[in-house]
Amino acid sequence: MTIKEVQDEIIRLKKEKDICILAHSYQAREILEIADFTGDSYALSKMAKTAPNKTVIMCGVRFMAETVKMLSPEKKVILSSPVAGCPMAEQLDKELILQMKEMYPDYTVVAYINTTAELKTVCDVCVTSSSAVQIVKQLESKNILFIPDCNLGAFVAKQVPEKNIKLVQGGCPVHAAVTRKHAEQAKALHPNAELLVHPECRPEVTELADYVGSTSGIMNYAIKSDKKEFIIGTENSIAEHLQYQCPDKKFYLLSKSLLCENMKSTTLVDVLNCCKGEGGEEIELSEETIKEACKCIDVMIALGG
Numbered sequence: 001m002t003i004k005e006v007q008d009e010i011i012r013l014k015k016e017k018d019i020c021i022l023a024h025s026y027q028a029r030e031i032l033e034i035a036d037f038t039g040d041s042y043a044l045s046k047m048a049k050t051a052p053n054k055t056v057i058m059c060g061v062r063f064m065a066e067t068v069k070m071l072s073p074e075k076k077v078i079l080s081s082p083v084a085g086c087p088m089a090e091q092l093d094k095e096l097i098l099q100m101k102e103m104y105p106d107y108t109v110v111a112y113i114n115t116t117a118e119l120k121t122v123c124d125v126c127v128t129s130s131s132a133v134q135i136v137k138q139l140e141s142k143n144i145l146f147i148p149d150c151n152l153g154a155f156v157a158k159q160v161p162e163k164n165i166k167l168v169q170g171g172c173p174v175h176a177a178v179t180r181k182h183a184e185q186a187k188a189l190h191p192n193a194e195l196l197v198h199p200e201c202r203p204e205v206t207e208l209a210d211y212v213g214s215t216s217g218i219m220n221y222a223i224k225s226d227k228k229e230f231i232i233g234t235e236n237s238i239a240e241h242l243q244y245q246c247p248d249k250k251f252y253l254l255s256k257s258l259l260c261e262n263m264k265s266t267t268l269v270d271v272l273n274c275c276k277g278e279g280g281e282e283i284e285l286s287e288e289t290i291k292e293a294c295k296c297i298d299v300m301i302a303l304g305g
């Protein structure tokens, strides 16, 4: 079968079976083309709530599929690639957070959405990379325990100096592998380019950037900008997608190693198999987990996140 034939069959099956396909922007182009909604994890979590379909296929990583299930427990939610985890989401466990809460009882626990549903059950509020600054600013408590990404946490702390933000040692192994040297080399090689980076990058990298934002934030910035050249400091697929969208502009990679193997584990044929009811993994969460984990998502939504 050609790519086009597989895509046509997916489109036919999703209509026939009332399926909604969500794809994170890090997915391959042929998957984005057949998705009903694409975007960053914030946009996808909101879409999940409004999509009218009975079944949702999440082309992304496990915590994203769990978020869809939490927000729409009545829907059948399929993770297109069962091996697609996010190492950051699994770095901390519930017991450790419970111990930290005992040690710091007057701290509000802010969880990046890149956490398991289980971990969210013991957190106070959830944030995404696009809503973190805005939400932390609005919290009543001055004392914040930010988990699990110390780079995103440090970025928020810089933007919200009035808060006392405690960080834990965790983060995205893909973005955290980029160093100041990579940024300096890329800037030297492309002196006319703006550097756009994800806040999961280290502070030594974000402080050299012209723009810091979520995957959608980076894409929107580059699309709207009058500038013609950009160095992209997030998963390399974003540079590729932008190059198709803006053929008159130039997009360079900040580092060749910015590749998320988990995000890339979904293939178009995996999506086809999920539509046939043959592949993927149905996300199952207990009623209790959904009820407790949803509390911190509800606070995020109430605060405009």
Ligand code: 13P
Residues within 6 Å of the ligand: 039, 040, 041, 042, 114, 128, 129, 130, 172, 198, 200, 213, 214, 215, 216
């Ligand atoms: P976004 O919130 O920008 O989609 O980021 C999710 C992610 O996993 C980035 O590595």
Ligand code: SF4
Residues within 6 Å of the ligand: 061, 085, 086, 087, 088, 089, 114, 172, 173, 174, 175, 200, 235, 260, 261, 262, 263
């Ligand atoms: Fe997780 Fe990093 Fe991959 Fe994003 S890029 S899904 S944070 S491992």
